[in-house]
Amino acid sequence: MADDDTGTETQTLDAYWASDNPIFARKELLDIDHIPDEERIIGRDDEIERVASSIHPAVDGKSPRNTLIYGKTGTGKSLVAKHVTQSATEYAHNNGTEMRTVYIDCTQSSTETRVVITIARDLNDPDTTGITIPVTGLSTDEYYHRLWNILDELYDVVVIILDEIDKLQDSEILMQLSRAGEAGKVESCSVGIIAISNKISFKESLDERILSSLQDREFVFPPYDANQLRSIMYNREDAFKDDVLTGDVIPLSAALAAQEHGDARKALDILRNAGEIARDQQMETVTEEHVQKARKRADIDRFSQLLEGQPTQTKAAVYALALLTEQSDDEEFSTREIYDVYKNITSELDMDALSQRRMSDRLNEQVFLDILGRTERVGRGRGKGVTHQYYLLEDPDVIKPVITDDMRFSEFSEPTDT
Structure with missing residues (x-):
């Protein structure tokens, strides 16, 4: 029976490897590490x-x-x-x-x-x-x-x-x-x-x-504008097979990337991910819906790479900020506000909590790595101290799934009141 099962699986895989890719013709053109011919380098x-x-x-x-x-x-x-x-x-x-x-x-x-x-x-x-x-x-x-x-x-x-x-x-x-x-x-x-x-x-x-x-x-190097991003992607349209892309795919991908400070890397990521989503759904065309899904996947992929290998304590601090952002109308939070939620997280996960100063050091490391943003507010009156306020550079619904992929967080139940 095992032999029959193995044989069936082998036949299935053979069919998979031999099948023609209905979406991509030269997918490498969408890889960020690919060095294209000079005529494909726009702007x-x-x-x-x-x-x-x-x-x-x-x-x-x-x-x-x-x-x-x-x-x-x-x-x-x-x-x-x-x-x-x-x-x-x-x-x-x-x-x-x-x-x-x-x-x-x-x-x-x-x-x-x-x-x-x-x-x-x-x-x-x-x-x-x-x-x-x-x-x-x-x-x-x-x-x-x-x-x-x-x-x-x-x-x-x-x-x-x-x-x-x-x-x-x-x-x-x-x-x-x-x-x-x-x-x-x-x-x-x-x-x-x-x-x-x-x-x-x-x-x-x-x-x-x-x-x-x-x-x-x-x-x-200045950011690309939306027109340049469109030109970059049209110059790599032959990464896809003929007539695979609907007319709104490249303009929408360019517009979304233009919102990210003219990021061509993001534009190509979105376009490639849209194609992969369409292929996985066994579709013959790439549509606007695939682009919207691809944008979120690109955000998650980028954030996963940034957080890869980060200590669990660091993830707990970032997760605390994500919870605060999700549950509040504010976008920036003080070290004290983040620390209070961080302590709840470490307690539920049965982790030792760092001191507030050490947790703040972890947050500052994430600012350096472009995972978080930080502003400084100078107090008034006698104290006149400087207070750091931290904010997310991605939406909580992008950050939270990345962190909960960590086994330590997989069973974490969010407190209803932080």
Whole structure:
């Protein structure tokens, strides 16, 4: 009987794998990591030219200018940086220059040592250099030493893209990389940095030594408007099969993303999710209804990624703010108000409650990660203290399902009166 069951299941899966996808033709065009042809990059001609101007010397093996790119999420910063460096690398190779680009996501590699290891492992060819880069076990200085040797032995020029650089726990690596040639760490290889940040105030956190060594050019990427978002999606309409999209799908997706500060990443997420929902429903067309459902799924997916790996105590504090927001006409709440609800949550989940100060520290971490927002209110009169008010950056009905997916919260029953 088991064999028959297995055989039936295998036949069912074989039919599934062999079936034609009725919705998508080239789904990869909707992936945010996909680097499209230049004609598909909309509204960023000036930005492409400016970044290309900064790294232009690299194609001849000379030192590129360090570049700092600012802009909100989904404004094409990473896309332009990857596109320009990919094009430069191909041109350099055709002209006999050994050029390489390394892309580092600082949300994944957030310490100096981890960044150096990632760069070195990406660039190394151990068969040629005889150098090994173990994942652990060496001092940071030794990792740097091996990286410098790899650069000198293999390359004329290397451009390092540090995306979401504001997530780095230590910015010392900026000085090490930007001064590698001047300090004599590398002799024959030039090193350039393209640093990308969502926070225009990022440089304020750097000390004078690092600022002096960077000597960077700065560019700000503006948000896309609704017309540009429509053009971006129409340029990738061939991700879908012919006549799959109803006429209102792309305009609605663009309008929804325009509400999110012109976020092209959000627009493509909505469009891709709408297609996946239609496919899962075994529909042959993608409609406005699918777009509306896709928007909520995109919100939940984004928030899930942001909260992934966060401690349960942090989730409890965010959940407390979500409950307050849902049960009140107000949008901003003081630390004391959040703490009172947080204590009820930890009590029901049989968790130790943090002190109010420590819970406030957890909330501030979420502000830094763009999960929450914060305002400051200065008191009047004799005290004149500063009170922090926190607010959600997503609707409670997006945040709550993400947190209740955590087993600790799955059985949580909300108090009726907070």
